[in-house]
Amino acid sequence: MITVENLSKTFATNGNSVVALRDVSVDVQAGSLFGVVGPAGSGKSVLARCIALQERPDRGVVRLDGLNTGTLDGRRLREIRRQLGVVSTKPELIAERTIAGNIASPLEQLGVDGPQRRSRVGSLLDLVGLTPRAAQRPGELSAGQLRRVAVAKALAAAPAVLLADDPTAGVDPEEAGAVLAVLDRARSELGTTVVVTTPDAGVVRRVCDDVAVLEDGTVVERGTVLDLISNPASRTAQALLPAIETTRAQVARYDRSADVVLVGFASVGALLPEAAGRFDVEFATIGGGLTRIGDTPVGRFRLGVRGERADAALAWVAERGGHVTHTARGPQGVAAA
The missing domain is CATH 3.40.50.300 (P-loop containing nucleotide triphosphate hydrolases)
Incomplete structure (x- = not known):
């Protein structure tokens, strides 16, 4: 050492x-x-x-x-x-x-x-x-x-x-x-x-x-x-993760938007689909992308979320290791479930 x-x-x-x-x-x-x-x-x-x-x-x-x-x-x-x-x-x-x-x-x-x-x-x-x-x-x-x-x-x-x-x-x-x-x-x-x-x-x-x-x-x-x-x-x-470039109009199409970092095969491949099914919401990637850190896949996305339980779905992703930041409400003003 x-x-x-x-x-x-x-x-x-x-x-x-x-x-x-x-x-x-x-x-x-x-x-x-x-x-x-x-x-x-x-x-x-x-x-x-x-x-x-x-x-x-x-x-x-x-x-x-x-x-x-x-x-x-x-x-x-x-x-x-x-x-x-x-x-x-x-x-x-x-x-x-x-x-x-x-x-x-x-x-x-x-x-x-x-x-x-x-x-x-x-x-x-x-x-x-x-x-x-x-x-x-x-x-x-x-x-x-x-x-x-x-x-x-x-x-x-x-x-x-x-x-x-x-x-x-x-x-x-x-x-x-x-x-x-x-x-x-x-x-x-x-x-x-x-x-x-x-x-x-x-x-x-x-x-x-x-x-x-x-x-x-x-x-x-x-x-x-x-x-x-x-x-x-x-x-x-900031140096390693994919950049996020979106417009206000892209974000406004959804009930909620959030920036999410997912690290590892399980998180990148399964976390969002499981949250979508569990909370009956729709996730759409409106910015960011995938990269690798060594052999580990890493995703950084700006997500648009549709559904009444959007807040609960994002909270569930965060509880399971996803790093959720910069959440914002869309025009429909979805309340947290």
């Missing part, structure tokens, strides 16, 4: 002090895929470097499984750093070496013997889907493939934590999906804790369990992605 407590970091630039982090606190659960999201200059890369022990904060503490890393130096610091794999925005690969050779280089430095080294490299090539490219050199690969090689290299020494700084930067959308799939496999198949920094909320939608949103060096929102999207007012929900 990674615990960041009240981290602050300031840099001197052209004679001025620039605050990169302000009292940042986050918890990253072991085995999770944690996203740090924010625009350029929000401090997300500085936070990643502090967690990777590449930067020392001015104040605050980074703990790895309870160990205060601020007290480490020398040999002990080097030992702990080996538990932290880092993937930078620009992969650091040796142009003259093959892809397999690049992945093997950290193992060579650790003195791992040949058979064990070859076995580990073969497993990692399979993990990142690049076994057919093993004998090629970096110059022959695309940007997305190079990023996957960098992930494999960072995983070579079996770190407990992998930090990927904006892993989809400069990668086209199709290849970006392959990079994210590799990070997800590292978490699910190797048990590696993965921390991803990104300006792209789409990365969070596809792979993250938990998220911290940074703005001007400050955490403005944090929590599990599914919990945050359940609150339509949250920044995460």
